[in-house]
Amino acid sequence: xxxxxxxxxxxxxxxxxxxxxxxxxxxxxxxxxxxxxxxxxxxxxxxxxxxxxxxxxxxxxxxxxxxxxxxxxxxxxxxxxxxxxxxxxxxxxxxxxxxxxxxxxxxxxxxxxxxxxxxxxxxxxxxxxxxxxxxxxxxxxxxxxxxxxxxxxxxxxxxxxxxxxxxxxxxxxxxxxxxxxxxxxxxxxxxxxxxxxxxxxxxxxxxxxxxxxxxxxxxxxxxxxxxxxxxxxxxxxxxxxxxxxxxxxxxxxxxxxxxxxxxxxxxxxxxxxxxxxxxxxxxxxxxxxxxxxxxxxxxxxxxxxxxxxxxxxxxxxxxxxxxxxxxxxxxxxxxxxxxxxxxxxxxxxxxxxxxxxxxxxxxxxxxxxxxxxxxxxxxxxxxxxxxxxxxxxxxxxxxxxxxxxxxxxxxxxxxxxxxxxxxxxxxxxxxxxxxxxxxxxxxxxxxxxxxxxxxxxxxxxxxxxxxxxxxxxxxxxxxxxxxxxxxxxxxxxxxxxxxxxxxxxxxxxxxxxxxxxxxxxxxxxxxxxxxxxxxxxxxxxxxxxxxxxxxxxxxxxxxxxxxxxxxxxxxxxxxxxxxxxxxxxxxxxxxxxxxxxxxxxxxxxxxxxxxxxxxxxxxxxxxxxxxxxxxxxxxxxxxxxxxxxxxxxxxxxxxxxxxxxxxxxxxxxxxxxxxxxxxxxxxxxxxxxxxxxxxxxxxxxxxxxxxxxxxxxxxxxxxxxxxxxxxxxxxxxxxxxxxxxxxxxxxxxxxxxxxxxxxxxxxxxxxxxxxxxxxxxxxxxxxxxxxxxxxxxxxxxxxxxxxxxxxxxxxxxxxxxxxxxxxxxxxxxxxxxxxxxxxxxxxxxxxxxxxxxxxxxxxxxxxxxxxxxxxxxxxxxxxxxxxxxxxxxxxxxxxxxxxxxxxxxxxxxxxxxxxx
Numbered sequence: 014x015x016x017x018x019x020x021x022x023x024x025x026x027x028x029x030x031x032x033x034x035x036x037x038x039x040x041x042x043x044x045x046x047x048x049x050x051x052x053x054x055x056x057x058x059x060x061x062x063x064x065x066x067x068x069x070x071x072x073x074x075x076x077x078x079x080x081x082x083x084x085x086x087x088x089x090x091x092x093x094x095x096x097x098x099x100x101x102x103x104x105x106x107x108x109x110x111x112x113x114x115x116x117x118x119x120x121x122x123x124x125x126x127x128x129x130x131x132x133x134x135x136x137x138x139x140x141x142x143x144x145x146x147x148x149x150x151x152x153x154x155x156x157x158x159x160x161x162x163x164x165x166x167x168x169x170x171x172x173x174x175x176x177x178x179x180x181x182x183x184x185x186x187x188x189x190x191x192x193x194x195x196x197x198x199x200x201x202x203x204x205x206x207x208x209x210x211x212x213x214x215x216x217x218x219x220x221x222x223x224x225x226x227x228x229x230x231x232x233x234x235x236x237x238x239x240x241x242x243x244x245x246x247x248x249x250x251x252x253x254x255x256x257x258x259x260x261x262x263x264x265x266x267x268x269x270x271x272x273x274x275x276x277x278x279x280x281x282x283x284x285x286x287x288x289x290x291x292x293x294x295x296x297x298x299x300x301x302x303x304x305x306x307x308x309x310x311x312x313x314x315x316x317x318x319x320x321x322x323x324x325x326x327x328x329x330x331x332x333x334x335x336x337x338x339x340x341x342x343x344x345x346x347x348x349x350x351x352x353x354x355x356x357x358x359x360x361x362x363x364x365x366x367x368x369x370x371x372x373x374x375x376x377x378x379x380x381x382x383x384x385x386x387x388x389x390x391x392x393x394x395x396x397x398x399x400x401x402x403x404x405x406x407x408x409x410x411x412x413x414x415x416x417x418x419x420x421x422x423x424x425x426x427x428x429x430x431x432x433x434x435x436x437x438x439x440x441x442x443x444x445x446x447x448x449x450x451x452x453x454x455x456x457x458x459x460x461x462x463x464x465x466x467x468x469x470x471x472x473x474x475x476x477x478x479x480x481x482x483x484x485x486x487x488x489x490x491x492x493x494x495x496x497x498x499x500x501x502x503x504x505x506x507x508x509x510x511x512x513x514x515x516x517x518x519x520x521x522x523x524x525x526x527x528x529x530x531x532x533x534x535x536x537x538x539x540x541x542x543x544x545x546x547x548x549x550x551x552x553x554x555x556x557x558x559x560x561x562x563x564x565x566x567x568x569x570x571x572x573x574x575x576x577x578x579x580x581x582x583x584x585x586x587x588x589x590x591x592x593x594x595x596x597x598x599x600x601x602x603x604x605x606x607x608x609x610x611x612x613x614x615x616x617x618x619x620x621x622x623x624x625x626x627x628x629x630x631x632x633x634x635x636x637x638x639x640x641x642x643x644x645x646x647x648x649x650x651x652x653x654x655x656x657x658x659x660x661x662x663x664x665x666x667x668x669x670x671x672x673x674x675x676x677x678x679x680x681x682x683x684x685x686x687x688x689x690x691x692x693x694x695x696x697x698x699x700x701x702x703x704x705x706x707x708x709x710x711x712x713x714x715x716x717x718x719x720x721x722x723x724x725x726x727x728x729x730x731x732x733x734x735x736x737x738x739x740x741x742x743x744x745x746x747x748x749x750x751x752x753x754x755x756x757x758x759x760x761x762x763x764x765x766x767x768x769x770x771x772x773x774x775x776x777x778x779x780x781x782x783x784x785x786x787x788x789x790x791x792x793x794x795x796x797x798x799x800x801x802x803x804x805x806x807x808x809x810x811x812x813x814x815x816x817x818x819x820x821x822x823x824x825x826x827x828x829x830x831x832x833x834x835x836x837x838x839x840x841x842x843x844x845x846x847x848x849x850x851x852x853x854x855x856x857x858x859x860x861x862x863x864x865x866x867x868x869x870x871x872x873x874x875x876x877x878x879x880x881x882x883x884x885x886x887x888x889x890x891x892x893x894x895x896x897x898x899x900x901x902x903x904x905x906x907x908x909x910x911x912x913x914x915x916x917x918x919x920x921x922x923x924x925x926x927x928x929x
Contacts (some may be wrong), residue, residue, distance in 0.1 A: 024478070041077050042080055050063075073234050082097065085154070100219050100220075112222060114228045119215035121246055124211050126198050128186070129192065133206060139263065142191065144169050147171070148173055149175070149182055149186065149193070151176055151182055160173070162212070179200055206261070227254070276315065279319050279321045283410065286433050286490030287300055293549075299318075300486045300487050333804060340454040340455070361452070362419045362427070364428050366413065378401060380404050380422045382412035382421040383412065388423060413434050469714045564915060574587065598914060642683045646688075652691060658781070673795055676744060680769075682712070687707070690706040699779060708768060711769060713766055715765055717782075718730045757774050799924075802921075802928070806924075809852065811838055814859075817913070846877060855889045857888050858888065892912070
């Protein structure tokens with residue numbers, strides 16, 4: 014495209030890249046602190062610090078080597094002398110802040126503990142027993158100050174002894190020179206008894222004074238780890254600090270456990286694979302049963318699992334009664350629970366299920382079948398679906414059957430239970446509603462005098478339950494689900510076979526031929542439906558991942574902004590959040606674009622564009638990502654004149670370029686090359702054509718994938734690199750449809766491991782100069798020009814959402830406008846009716862509003878008997894972005910349409926154009 018490519022680079026070099034800097038090696042101290050640092054046979058280090066530094070290395074490129082400093086004090090001295098660069102597990106004090114460079118971000122938390130030998134008489138939190146004990150700790154540790162505070166809080170008196178290093182402290186306890194050892198959790202031996210926990214505190218990496226470059230780099234990496242891998246700290250703490258995670262039982266709890274009472278737990282036997290009664294073994298089985306058995310081992314309590322159906326006769330018993338509850342935590346996993354209710358012992362996912370082929374709207378009024386006595390479910394459903402009516406049934410199976418038999422619209426049940434019944438009862442007409450899945454906790458509820466004490470014992474035992482066991486049990490019981498072989502099942506699943514036996518007596522040859530044709534068609538249709546279902550599942554999984562990624566970036570940047578008052582950091586965070594928001598919007602737009610392209614409803618909007626500006630804009634969008642990977646970007650052009658104006662739909666043509674170039678950058682390894690060749694194919698009487706070739710040295714594609722799936726929506730070839738850069742798989746499908754819509758051609762050649770080349774031919778009209786009145790839409794919008802046009806204008810803003818209204822009002826006021834805001838369409842009509850003719854210069858109108866929507870309000874204004882009612886510009890500003898929505902706005906008398914989220918330049922330009 015004559016300009017189209019030409020400007021892409023012009024005579025200037027837009028791309029530069031730097032060689033990767035030499036890897037920096039950081040010397041890290043380790044010292045004697047129990048079993049915390051473990052040097053492996055291959056020379057590597059195993060510890061919480063080493064695991065965290067391995068992750069930091071991935072974010073920074075830093076390399077870490079470990080130096081044995083023997084003691085904490087010696088490690089600090091070597092760091093002051095610059096013999097080592099980094100010390101971990103440092104707790105902050107003002108004195109240390111003055112002596113060392115301490116990272117701004119902590120990389121974990123520790124806790125001080127009083128430990129005793131396993132055969133000692135001490136019990137956790139038995140303060141009367143430990144009063145007067147001799148306590149030892151290491152010199153130079155801040156734990157000494159923490160002990161003084163503990164004595165004040167608990168009214169304790171200790172005798173103290175200090176030791177030079179951890180080895181001496183350990184030996185003093187083993188020889189009974191001291192009764193208790195005070196140390197951080199990471200130094201406590203696994204066979205020691207924990208008597209008290211105190212002084213929770215964060216710990217940091219620190220370096221010698223003046224080495225801010227290193228500590229800043231590590232702090233930034235820790236922040237990024239917290240944003241992108243929020244549970245990383247928890248995983249390491251569970252692995253390396255199990256003593257800190259687990260809570261010992263105190264004296265009251267131990268007395269309760271030693272009573273050796275048997276507690277009957279009543280579970281619903283009709284919730285397979287969670288719980289069911291096995292008639293052959295005459296035992297209760299299921300995942301929840303396994304968890305309760307594990308809790309019995311970790312707590313020492315004796316449990317007997319009883320079917321809930323037998324609970325009626327036992328409620329008057331003096332024994333402690335144990336039932337279970339479904340907990341909906343909403344956003345607070347630490348919410349206060351009723352007395353006697355444990356924390357969740359097993360998390361389960363629940364989802365909505367409806368009949369195949371029936372539409373479902375999230376804001377609709379439906380009847381929802383739910384199981385009785387599921388308090389957590391009711392709380393959630395009433396909150397999430399206020400328009401729906403709940404219908405209670407005895408079992409999940411009955412709930413599913415009500416939907417299958419059209420006595421209820423949808424049901425909300427445990428996904429594992431639902432899948433089990435769908436398989437066993439052949440309810441293949443039911444399917445889950447996409448993205449309706451919610452996680453609930455299942456808890457035990459104790460009843461009786463010791464209910465709260467027993468729940469606290471179970472909470473401690475829950476932390477010791479093997480999570481791998483739970484996963485294995487869930488998989489094992491789910492696999493055991495098999496269909497019930499009934500006559501109905503045979504007719505549904507083997508109709509062809511039954512039909513053969515019925516008709517074989519009539520005309521054997523005709524029947525065989527008919528069945529073969531029927532089987533072929535059914536198999537083809539089934540394969541097609543299975544493929545559609547796989548694509549849909551894959552699409553939702555990818556979209557969920559891709560949506561969560563920018564959303565995580567937005568929330569993370571907002572959280573960091575909330576924690577700082579530094580204006581430069583706030584601006585930087587806002588910029589990054591805005592970039593993530595634009596990426597999320599692009600995912601939504603891609604989905605809408607593909608739908609419009611496939612339904613032939615997308616129309617091009619060509620305008621004259623100055624070639625140089627347009628291509629410069631594309632270059633600026635691709636250059637940063639190429640430079641970050643050290644990719645060499647080369648542009649070659651022949652017979653291309655950047656000084657021309659070409660008539661194209663710049664948004665759609667830009668989509669073609671950006672989608673192909675972004676993929677090239679994404680799937681080209683570091684230090685690779687991307688070459689873009691632009692060649693004028695022909696030019697005559699204001700009409701031109703261009704050949705664009707984009708070649709990369711990336712991973713390439715297989716011939717099979719190119720022939721069968723390349724332009725197929727939601728498709729992406731699976732390998733190590735594509736798994737790393739998973740996307741929605743819509744980009745090339747959109748490119749293919751756009752090129753064909755522009756009457757162009759698109760071809761591709763690729764070889765695995767060597768690269769890919771795309772070739773595009775496009776035609777267009779061009780001019781050397783524009784005639785008077787013709788608008789030049791370049792790649793860069795002039796926001797200042799349009800803002801100046803809006804200065805002093807009076808705008809009526811109809812928007813029901815307070816935050817959206819505030820954003821629009823502040824953007825307009827920034828352009829010098831006076832804004833009157835209405836909370837709904839009726840209020841907007843009243844404002845307009847009660848003002849003088851010509852007082853307002855334009856109206857911004859949301860579509861979905863209470864009382865009176867935007868379409869109704871626009872029609873009402875146009876129908877008013879006053880001179881400006883027919884002429885005042887009314888501009889839709891709405892999230893309704895389909896072509897049909899734009900047509901509805903036009904029919905209601907609106908002049909223009911702006912899709913949310915609002916683009917500031919487009920807002921100013923549209924308003925300025927309509928008003929002037």
